[in-house]
Amino acid sequence: MRLAELSARSGVSTATIKYYLREGLLPPGRRVTATQSEYDGDHLRRLRLVRALIQVGGVPVASAREVLAALADEDLDRNERLGRAVWSLPHGPAPDEDDPATEVGRRTADALLEQLGWGHGPASGEPVAPAYGMLVTAIATLSRLGYPCSTEDLEPYGRAMEQLARTDLDLVERYGTPEEQVAAAVALTVLYEPVLLSLRRLAEAEESRRRFGGK
Amino acid sequence: MRLAELSARSGVSTATIKYYLREGLLPPGRRVTATQSEYDGDHLRRLRLVRALIQVGGVPVASAREVLAALADEDLDRNERLGRAVWSLPHGPAPDEDDPATEVGRRTADALLEQLGWGHGPASGEPVAPAYGMLVTAIATLSRLGYPCSTEDLEPYGRAMEQLARTDLDLVERYGTPEEQVAAAVALTVLYEPVLLSLRRLAEAEESRRRFGGK
DNA sequence: ATGCTTGGATAGTGACACTCTCCAACGAGG
DNA sequence: CCTCGTTGGAGAGTGTCACTATCCAAGCAT
Numbered sequence: 001m002r003l004a005e006l007s008a009r010s011g012v013s014t015a016t017i018k019y020y021l022r023e024g025l026l027p028p029g030r031r032v033t034a035t036q037s038e039y040d041g042d043h044l045r046r047l048r049l050v051r052a053l054i055q056v057g058g059v060p061v062a063s064a065r066e067v068l069a070a071l072a073d074e075d076l077d078r079n080e081r082l083g084r085a086v087w088s089l090p091h092g093p094a095p096d097e098d099d100p101a102t103e104v105g106r107r108t109a110d111a112l113l114e115q116l117g118w119g120h121g122p123a124s125g126e127p128v129a130p131a132y133g134m135l136v137t138a139i140a141t142l143s144r145l146g147y148p149c150s151t152e153d154l155e156p157y158g159r160a161m162e163q164l165a166r167t168d169l170d171l172v173e174r175y176g177t178p179e180e181q182v183a184a185a186v187a188l189t190v191l192y193e194p195v196l197l198s199l200r201r202l203a204e205a206e207e208s209r210r211r212f213g214g215k
Numbered sequence: 216m217r218l219a220e221l222s223a224r225s226g227v228s229t230a231t232i233k234y235y236l237r238e239g240l241l242p243p244g245r246r247v248t249a250t251q252s253e254y255d256g257d258h259l260r261r262l263r264l265v266r267a268l269i270q271v272g273g274v275p276v277a278s279a280r281e282v283l284a285a286l287a288d289e290d291l292d293r294n295e296r297l298g299r300a301v302w303s304l305p306h307g308p309a310p311d312e313d314d315p316a317t318e319v320g321r322r323t324a325d326a327l328l329e330q331l332g333w334g335h336g337p338a339s340g341e342p343v344a345p346a347y348g349m350l351v352t353a354i355a356t357l358s359r360l361g362y363p364c365s366t367e368d369l370e371p372y373g374r375a376m377e378q379l380a381r382t383d384l385d386l387v388e389r390y391g392t393p394e395e396q397v398a399a400a401v402a403l404t405v406l407y408e409p410v411l412l413s414l415r416r417l418a419e420a421e422e423s424r425r426r427f428g429g430k
Numbered sequence: 431a432t433g434c435t436t437g438g439a440t441a442g443t444g445a446c447a448c449t450c451t452c453c454a455a456c457g458a459g460g
Numbered sequence: 461c462c463t464c465g466t467t468g469g470a471g472a473g474t475g476t477c478a479c480t481a482t483c484c485a486a487g488c489a490t
Contacts, residue, residue, distance in 0.1 A: 003436065011314075015480050018438075035437050035486045048360050054478085056307065056356050058273075061478070079427050086416060092271065092409060099226075118421045129420060134413035141271050142406050145263055147399065149386075156382050157407070158414050160375045165418035167371050169426060171364075184362065189419065191357050192372070193412055194307060198349035199373050200411070201301060203380035204404065205344060206333045211384060212294050218467070230449050233469075238447095250455045250468055269447085276447070 003029075006039045010047045017047065024065050025050050049187060057190035063088050071182055078178045085186045091130035095137045104148075105140030111151045116158045168192070218244075221254045225262050232262065239280050240265050264402060272405035278303050286397055293393045300401045306345035310352045319363075320355030326366045331373045383407070 007014045020026045026046060029037030046068075053059040053067065070076070070084035095102045109132065142149050168188055175181045222229045235241045241261060244252030261283075268274040268282065285291070285299035310317045324347065357364050383403060390396045 013480080014436090016478085019479060022438085029437095033436095033487065036435090036488090037437070045361070052356050052360055056353060079423060082423060083420065086420070089416075091413070113417070118417060119424075129417065131413040131416035131420075134409050135417070138271060138406060138409040138413065141267050142402075142410075145267055145402055145406070146260070147402055147406070153382075153386065154410070157379060157411060158418070160379055161411065161414040161418040162422075164372060164375055164415060165422040167368075168419055169422050171368065185419075185423075187357075187360055187362055189416070191353060191360070191362070193415075194349050194353040195357075195369070196372060196376065196411065196415070197408055198306070198346040198353065199369075199376040200379060200383075200408075201304075201346035201404070202328070202333060202344065202350070203373070203376040204383055204400075205298065205301070205346070207377075207380040207384050208294060208297060208400075209334075211388075228449080229467090231447085234448060236468090237470085244468095248456065248467095251457095251466095252468070275445095 001039050001044075002036065003039070006043060006047065009044055010051070012047060012051060020047070020050060023061055025061065025068065049183070052187065053190055056194060057089070059090060059190065063090055067186060071186060078182060081182045082185050085182070086189055087130060089130075089190065091134045092137055094133050095140060099140065099144070101140040101144040102136060104143045105136040105138070108139050108143075108149065108151060108154070109135045112154050112158060115151055115155060116162065118158075164196075216254050216259075217251065218254070221258060221262065224259055225266070227262060227266060235262070235265060238276055240276065240283065264398070267402065268405055271409060272304070274305055274405065278305055282401060286401060293397060296397045297400050300397070301404055302345060304345075304405065306349045307352060309348050310355060314355065314359070316355040316359040317351060319358045320351040320353070323354050323358075323364065323366060323369070324350045327369050327373060330366055330370060331377065333373075379411075 001009070003014050003017060006012075007017055010017075017026065021028060026043060029039040029043065032038050050064055050068070053064045054061065059067065066088035067085045070081055070088060073081060073084070076084065095105065139149060139154075168185075171188060172181050172185045175184045216224070218229050218232060221227075222232055225232075232241070236243060241258060244254040244258065247253050265279055265283070268279045269276065274282065281303035282300045285296055285303060288296060288299070291299065310320065354364060354369075383400075386403060387396050387400045390399045
């Protein structure tokens with residue numbers, strides 16, 4: 001198929017596809033003549049994944065390129081590919097070490113992970129995941145705003161996520177080949193985020209109505 | 216306190232504070248002379264909330280203004296203020312009704328909410344919450360990408376969020392006055408999102424290591 | 431052969447969150 | 461009293477980002 005057809009089938013304008021090609025988010029098509037290329041189903045699938053990452057996941061173009069590169073990296077095993085891909089997802093600003101609130105955040109985060117029994121980073125010698133910095137920053141911001149949260153407050157959130165992670169991985173294991181599994185894992189990590197957040201808001205609305213709501 | 220001191224205490228540049236004043240995210244200070252104003256602790260707290268919304272929550276300036284306006288609206292009760300405030304939070308693009316996948320998303324979402332027993336929108340006659348559209352869009356995108364999710368797949372996520380919503384509201388009820396509660400609810404809704412997402416990613420990494428990881 | 435269409439390159443757009451530059455009015459030190 | 465740095469206010473400018481519009485020469489189709 002040609003550019004125009006790829007565009008029609010994906011709902012993405014030719015101009016945007018050209019932009020993605022230029023940015024390396026899509027591999028170039030098979031050259032047919034000096035001025036024409038042929039695209040296939042792989043391009044279409046990849047294009048849809050790119051759109052999902054960027055539009056739904058809010059992933060910047062540069063990060064999306066890294067994510068895709070990690071997915072395709074033949075030198076890594078399944079775990080490493082997934083880790084590398086999730087690594088490249090946006091994770092907000094790094095903790096500001098000059099801020100005393102960051103110290104609080106770090107202590108709370110460490111205590112929480114300890115309590116949850118997750119063998120994460122600082123003590124484990126492994127490189128610290130970006131998600132860890134994300135957690136520290138968030139706790140620090142809460143404390144700076146006067147909403148201190150203790151490990152006890154946070155633990156239920158950790159337990160809930162632990163459970164969902166098992167569900168997520170079960171979903172991923174439905175897919176046969178490691179390639180499909182890794183692609184699925186990234187797609188599900190990113191695309192379930194809005195599902196999670198919207199369900200939380202709906203659940204809060206429901207619970208708030210139950211507690212305070214007359215109507 | 217003057218602009219310079221407000222800036223020093225909050226860590227936000229005077230130029231940015233002036234910008235927020237201009238945009239109506241901060242109320243003007245008490246005028247002392249024709250060219251000087253006095254700010255107080257309320258300004259400082261509000262400024263920190265604004266920063267948290269924008270930097271941590273990724274809320275656009277225009278939405279933040281609406282959120283703050285809803286918080287301060289004297290005509291609404293606690294529920295309505297909270298609803299209005301959360302309403303203004305970013306919620307991604309509205310579902311594309313021309314896309315057949317949207318139909319799938321809508322059916323799945325409705326079935327899920329039915330199954331969860333949440334008396335949400337379409338059938339209830341109430342205006343549909345933006346979070347509902349967010350959910351439909353997310354499910355539609357998953358299905359378009361070839362990752363169909365059934366109500367059974369999603370139910371555990373709903374149950375988990377139901378439980379967390381109770382925890383959230385318990386936290387909110389620690390605060391005495393309705394004003395504080397509403398402010399807390401918005402802050403916690405927004406600021407716990409990165410906590411949730413980072414915990415999920417850490418939990419996934421942990422679970423993935425457990426299942427596939429040799430080290 | 432002539433009038434689209436294609437792939438490729440370059441430049442432009444619009445939204446956004448600041449950030450810079452001016453300016454006249456203060457206000458504290460000498 | 462007179463500087464001289466500071467203040468609040470207003471407008472224009474900056475950098476980033478994700479596109480989008482315009483050209484162009486080389487096909488292909490009729």
